[in-house]
Amino acid sequence: MPPLATRLARLPLAVACLMGLVGAAGATRAAESKEQFRVCADPNNLPFSNEKRQGFENKLAQLIADQLHETVTYSWWAQRRGNVRKTLKAHLCDVIMGVPTQLDMLGTTRPYYRSTYVFVSRLDRHIDIRSISDPRLQRLLIGVQLIGDDGFNTPPAHALGQQGIVNNVVGFPIYGDYRRPSPAARIIAAVQDGQIDVAAAWGPLAGYFAKHAPVPLRVEPITDTARFAPLRFQFDISVGVRKDDRGLRSTLDVIIAQHQPEIDALLRSYGVPLESTGLGGIQPASTSATER
Amino acid sequence: MTLRNSNAMSGIVLGVLAVLVVPPPVALSADDLNAMSHDDKSWVMAPKDYANTRYSGLDQIKVENVGKLQLVWSFSVGADRGQEAAPLIVNNTMFVVGPYFGVHPNQVFALDATTGALKWSYAPKPNWAAAGVACCDVVTRGLAYDNGKVFLATLDDYLVAINTEDGQELWHTKLGDINTGETVTMAPLVVKGKVLIGNSGGELGVRGWVTAVDEDSGKISWRAYATGPDKDVLIGQDFKPFYQDQQGKDLGVTSWPPDKWKIGGGTMWGWIQYDPDANLIYYGTGNPAPWNSNQRPGDNLWTTAEFARNPDTGRAKWAYQYTPHDEFDYDEINESVLLTLPIDGKDRKILIHVGRNGYMYVIDRMSGEVLSATPYDTINATRGIDLKTGRPIKNEEKTPSIGRNVTDVCPNADGAKDWQPSAWSPRTHLLYVPHQHLCMNWKTAEVGYIAGTPYVGATVDMFAGPGGYRGEFMAWDPVQKEKVWEIHENFPVWSGALVTGGDVAFYGTMDRFFKAVNAKNGNLLWQMRTPSGIIAQPVSYQGSDGRQYIAILSGVGGWPGVVANAEVDPRVRNAALGFSGAMQDLPAYTTGGSTLMVFALPLPEKPATPPAARPGGTP
Secondary structure, three states, rough: OHHHHHHHHHHHHHHOOOOOOOOOHHHHHHHOOOOOEEEEEEEEEOOOOOOOOOOOOHEEEEEEHHHHEEEEEEOOOOOOHHHHHHHHOOOOEEEEEEEEOOOOOOOOOOOOEEEEEEEEEEEHOOOOOOEEOOHHOOOOOEEEEOOEOOEEEOOOHHHHHHHOOEEEEEEEEEEOOOOOHHHHHHHHHHHOOOOOOOEEEHHHHHHHHOOOOOOOOOEEEEEEEHHEEEEEEEEEEEEOOOOOOOHHHHHHHHHHOOOHHHHHHHHOOOOOEEEEEOOOOOOOOOOOOOOO | OOOOHHHHHHEEEEEEEHHHHHOOOOOOOOHHHHHOOOOOOOOOOOOOOOOOOOEEOOOOOOOOHHHHHHEEEEOOOOOOOOOOEOOEEEEEEEEEOOOOOOOOOOEEEEEEOOOOOOEEOOOOOOOOOOOOOOOOOOOOOOOOOEEOOOEOOOOEEEEEEEEEOOEEEEEEEEOOOOOOOOOOOOEEEEEEEEEEEOOHHHHHHHEEEEEEEEOOOOEEEEEOOOOOHHHOOOOOOOOOOHHHHOOOOOOOHHHOOEEEEEEEOOOOOOOEEOOOOOOOEEEEEEOOOOOOHHHHHOOOOOOOEEEOOOOOOOEEEEEEEEOOOOOOOOOOOOOOOEEEEEOOEEEEEEEEEOOOOOEEEEOOOOOOEEEEEEEEEOOOOEEEEEOOOOEEEEOHOOOOOOOOOOOOOOOOOOOOOOOOEEEEEOOOEEEEEEOOEEEEEEEEEEEEEOOEEEEEEEEEEEEEEEOOEEEEEEEEEOOOOOOEEEEEEEOOOOOEEEOOOOOEEEOOOOOOOOEEEEEEOOOOEEEEOOOOOOOOOOOEEEEOOOOOOOOEEEOOOOHHHOOOOOOOOOOOOOHHHHHHHHHHHHHHOOOOEEEEEEOOOOOOOOOOOOHHHHHOOOO
């Protein structure tokens, strides 16, 4: 890793000038990482990342490293409770490629995409539900993703519970069975197989596996969620760095801003349902059914 | 005192005492394990005896002389992570196990208990799972012993039998799969030739169980689940729970929404007790998981429940659920201590369970009736236990839920006490309880993420309870139902307790003290700064030299480190200091460690000068 000044020199001058607040953190990182763009990632979590570097976070890491003229190196770590503490904060790496922008425990870059929780169903079932309050949810068999960390779960799991929709809800632990590829994908497979009528899942995961499903699937963003605040169903996603690593964060902000159209295209190619981050550079994607 | 010195003495004294300490040569039956547990020369199971007293009758070290206690030898288990294990001592051999970390995870060592000489070590060959799959903890709470075998439960779900003579593996049995989030952290307990062990990982969607494995063949003899139909929970005709709402068919299914019991938690990673007269084992189960509470209306049986079971068959005799529909993460895997106590003028066979939820339960261990449930720490999450129904009386104002900020909830989500076991002295008739003293604010709208899936969680803002301290070591009188004395500690007291015939109670602190206090009044008699914070279990035994030893592992880490990050000043919240500010606290006192320490009184000066005392002596 060259000194920050050198790295900034590679960026357009105008952008570099905007970054007057950059401190000495870059120099610290330089000593630590030596021309490497050090990423902590889950080795088995498509569409985000895997050991074969097939996920969109792998591709984005490569894109950024190319800009920095650095080599991507990985510390593979399953993303369980404590993984930030044991990886990024333990200095095994300098970035985690995808975290919510509002994640308190990390420094986060400007968001590079915004996605939404979605309903996924088989196209041939004609379940065009978008509203979390749709009365049909009272009787359909619904799959939700479970986190289970001290009772915190995905927003749809909580919102359904608040409406007393309990008996027809099936849980799919996000951790799944790690012996299998992409353990979190089982919820989408259950929709394909007809084990459940509809899945309420995080958009990037759902969009990707729906795109590659052997049967046509419908992916609809979940709407009508305001009354369930503070639960949220849309999240901005950033690259996460250590809080004190302001230099790196600023560098990444610039690269993201410059390459937003490429990033958008990358995400679309993975079937990620995109919404506007409000930062410009992207038009909301059509979120209608994935027709195949 | 030096190691050489101690070696030399042990050689001399060994000759004199050899006759007394030679073990019976033949294989021992289960009854003999019970008898061995009452021989204070040894410490043959983590809780000392089946009643879980952690009491040693040895009295060389006593109130009058404990101030002279010295380190006589030490040993590194080679892995700087949380050390929670109890060393076992059988016929002057000490067996100790390290955490699942480093080059040789869960490595077992056999040492001469008097000299510290290493006899052998055993390193399991773990199926290296992808790093991080095992969620949070890499600790182990210890080994078990019976019939010339040491039993090791590895974090990655293997039970291994090791020959105590040479450290050779005799058999291993796979109990679960770490890739599904299932792990094992507890110390096994051997009862009547069966090795009893339970699983952990409820938060990852694991269904809890306790399993009995034949100690000779390694074959699984029975497995009792904590949720599901009666046939899985091993509930039959002879099951007689005391309380009405726990009587009925298949409650492990019907007290849940459809199928939610299948990934319902109720794991078991704490302590099992055994009453040989009644032929019953006792243990408590963990919290319901991984569902948020509004997705699992119902009592969620048999999570957070005490079970009495026949150890031969696993069949349940009774059960009692401490916290129906738990919303606070109150695992009840804590130990129970089996005693006979005068209750209302009559001797009753009881168990004392120091509850996560802050109540000291006295339960008739024959029937499962709660005789009393007395708060032993600050509680406002509930308003008491209704003894007619056995159920806690909820305080709705303090119930956390998404979308609601709740402040000053006591105890916090980890409860007033965790796994760290108590000790009971038959001399003082007091229970010595190490525990935490923490409350919490529950603030919604913290954004979290796991495996690429963002969600809205809560900031659980932990802080010291009233009085500004975070931990306590206390003596409790279960007959009078009151605290007799208490010692406040800056950090949660996460180590186990030991009490001896010399009326000395021992415990360790996370800020690196090993302490001896007067069991009668709590006066501090001795303390020593240790290499790292202490979260392990102190034990006592007699060496082949006839001396009384005290042993403890030093090494802080894992979850306790996280808990310790609660702030000292109850008025200062995370909002003011920030989480990273709170993180500075424990590291200011300790780093990780892996040191086994063995203490004794100095040798009397009268005998001839020991060799090591010669000036300029070389090894």
